[in-house]
Amino acid sequence: MTACAALLPFAASAQGQGLHVFACEPEWAALVKALAPQAQVTSATHARQDPHHIEARPALIAALRRAQLAVCTGASLxxxxxxxxxxxxxxxxxxxGAPGMFYAADQVELIDKRASVGFNEGDVHxxxxxxxQLDPARMAGVAQALALRLAQIDPPQAAAYASRHAAWQADWQQKTAQWQQRAAPLKGQRVVCQHAxxxxxxxxxGIQQVADMEPKPGVPPTPSHLQAVLTRVQAAPPVAVVHTLYQDQQPAQWLVRQLGEGKTTLLALPSTVTDDGASATLDGWMDSLIAALLKTTNPR
Ligand SMILES: [Zn+2]
Known part of the structure; x- marks a missing residue:
């Protein structure tokens, strides 16, 4: 009799409280919490960690071992x-290949696909x-597929996932339109960044990234490459030099100093939701990204 249980799809308790979810990055943990508030969610990484490179710590192995669902970016990230x-x-x-392994990249179209990759070119993706995760429209596409996957993994809660997703989607769509409207002054602004x-x-x-501080994708900035970037953008300095919370800020700092701090702003932006503060939810994070970028265009 008990052997049959193993053949059934995972059935969480009536409240959905027994569902263990492993998220590779914080944005997917946040999305799972929005669609399945009672699930136990573990995020393998946080905003101050580089998601391309982490250690396979025992605590993460244990969390993946008890997960009924894992939500990751995919596309080799x-x-x-x-x-x-x-x-x-x-x-x-x-x-x-199992229903419990959900790759967000399989649900959306990606930009900058490469036909071939040379040897030793770093994280060229x-x-x-x-x-x-930085595109609200693609996030909406992932949310829709994830709601269906949750229902497949945890059938007793299927109706609850569907209704939560419908509410989330309506709210997200409204916010996306507001963000786009608020961010209109950013159109055509030029920035320098590190990595894609x-x-x-x-x-x-509609923001233009005019230079990348990485000499090759995935390779940290070198003095000679930074000098080349400086030469290229000096005549028309960008409004901001942007780096993530997990990247060393020194290269960006150096570039801003050379360009003149009155002209170019040094901007550390979270590339995902943070553990606390204004960026701790998906919409709060997007709000604060746009607010930080707007400040660089209207220094008052
Ligand atoms: Zn990357």
Missing amino acids: EVGWLPMLQQRAGNGAVRD PEGNPHF TFAYLWQWL
Whole structure:
């Protein structure tokens, strides 16, 4: 009799409280919490960690072992650590191809796909740019697919997931329109950044990234490359030099000093939701990104 239980899809308690979810990045943890507030969610990384490179710590292996659902970016963002975690966790529910392994990148179209990758080129993301959490429209696409997946994993709560998703989607759509309106002054503004992290945000808001502080994708800035960037942008300085919370701020600091702090703003932007503060939710995070960028265009 009890053997039959193993053949059934995971059935959480009537309240959905027993659902354990492993999220590779904080934006997916936040999205799961929005759609399944009672789920126990573990995020493998936080905003001050580089999601391309983390250590497969025992606590993460244990969290993946007890998960009924894992939500990750995919498109090889986690290729340096997730396969090892999956192997060590030995949890069939979250192996690739199982319904419990949800890759957000499989739900949306990616920009900047590469036909071929040369040897030793760093994190070039041949399957396309995986940092699409910075595009509200793609986030909406992921949310829709994730709500369906939650219902598949936890059938007794299917109706609850569907209604929460409908409410979330309506709210998100309204906010997306407001963000776009508020961010209108950012259109055509020029920025320098490190890595392709914010490419989707720039594309959405019409911001131009005029230089990348990385000499090659995934390779940290070098003095000679920074000098070349400075030479290229000096005549028309960008409004901001942007780095994430997990990147070393010294290269950006150096560039801003050379360009003149009155002209160019040094901007540390979270590339995902943070543990606390104004950016601790998906909409709060997007609000604060736009507010920080607007400040660079209207220094008062
Ligand atoms: Zn990347």
